[in-house]
Amino acid sequence: MGITKTQIFDQQQNELAQFFKILGHPARIAILQYISKQNTCICNDLVEEIGLAQATISQHLKELKSIGLLKGEIEGKSMCYCIDIDRWTALQKNLNSFFNTTKKNCC
Amino acid sequence: MGITKTQIFDQQQNELAQFFKILGHPARIAILQYISKQNTCICNDLVEEIGLAQATISQHLKELKSIGLLKGEIEGKSMCYCIDIDRWTALQKNLNSFFNTTKKNCC
DNA sequence: TTTTGTTATCGTAATATTGCGATATTATAA
DNA sequence: TTATAATATCGCAATATTACGATAACAAAA
Numbered sequence: 001m002g003i004t005k006t007q008i009f010d011q012q013q014n015e016l017a018q019f020f021k022i023l024g025h026p027a028r029i030a031i032l033q034y035i036s037k038q039n040t041c042i043c044n045d046l047v048e049e050i051g052l053a054q055a056t057i058s059q060h061l062k063e064l065k066s067i068g069l070l071k072g073e074i075e076g077k078s079m080c081y082c083i084d085i086d087r088w089t090a091l092q093k094n095l096n097s098f099f100n101t102t103k104k105n106c107c
Numbered sequence: 108m109g110i111t112k113t114q115i116f117d118q119q120q121n122e123l124a125q126f127f128k129i130l131g132h133p134a135r136i137a138i139l140q141y142i143s144k145q146n147t148c149i150c151n152d153l154v155e156e157i158g159l160a161q162a163t164i165s166q167h168l169k170e171l172k173s174i175g176l177l178k179g180e181i182e183g184k185s186m187c188y189c190i191d192i193d194r195w196t197a198l199q200k201n202l203n204s205f206f207n208t209t210k211k212n213c214c
Numbered sequence: 215t216t217t218t219g220t221t222a223t224c225g226t227a228a229t230a231t232t233g234c235g236a237t238a239t240t241a242t243a244a
Numbered sequence: 245t246t247a248t249a250a251t252a253t254c255g256c257a258a259t260a261t262t263a264c265g266a267t268a269a270c271a272a273a274a
Contacts, residue, residue: 003229004262008158009133013140017133024128025232026116029205033120036209043251051115053234058252060232077241078250083210092206098136099199102143103190110259111232132262150221160264165222167262184271185220 016098019091022067027052028060032069032083041081067091123205126198129174134159134167139176139190148188174198 006014022028027050034049035041043061047054061081064070068087073080113121129135134157141156142148150168154161168188171177175194180187 004132004134005159006133009137013133013136017131017136019131020127020136021131024124024126024131025111026113026120026124027111027232029120029124029127030116033209044249052112052232054251055235055253056233062252072251074241076250077243077248079252085210088206088210092203095202095206096199099195099202102140103192103195134262151219159262161221162223162265163263169222179221181221181271183220184218184273186222 016094019067019095022063022069025060027056028064031057031060031064035070035081035083040075042078043081044078123201126174126202129170129176132167134163135171138164138167138171142177142188142190147182149185150188151185 009017030050031046034046038045043054043057046057046061050057052060061070061072065072068084069091070081071084073082116124137157138153141153145152150161150164153164153168157164159167168177168179172179175191176198177188178191180189
């Protein structure tokens, strides 16, 4: 066992859970917060700023990219990772929609 | 390794990540959605509705309770699990605050 | 008191995540 | 071309999560 039974849930539930899951790590929260403070972002900065190994940071960036929250552009010999505003806003809207439609009380 | 280095992040980052993490499972999303549709909630219903074993559902409920999203009241010989509206609203506000303060673009 | 129904907890197996060193890749600089 | 610097990927070890059967706990009904 141990495998999440995604097949018994619908696409909306799986997608929503996936977004939440990716955001559910303090390093990834910290990365997003740090990037949003900068005008440009280089991974190397993050290694010093966050305090995790370069390989680990790279992995977290990859996951944030996987849900479209970050987009990376090659800039010289380093990478410029940026928050994708359109995606960011869409995600926020999505989450709020979940919160607003799922809150009726019962007892 | 494999242990998340919570000590290198601040409380706000860890808490936020914890909320996201708990919401990051389709079964827990489905549970919240189902509860919000009902007027009362009994765990037994959930087992049939969601399609996971009773022990598994109970575990997911426990996690949702751990961040205060659900409160359970004993009602006869079954449990009435409800969404805690105050907590729910506070959490939504919290997440929106994160989204609003963390979105400046760079490139 | 005994039975019955409901939920919680324990123990365990399967899988996923986290983190890092080592190494590959890629682009500029020398 | 050969360094050099930045980022990505691989492989692995440690830990966490997911799921479930078995069983405990507990309250109402018989």
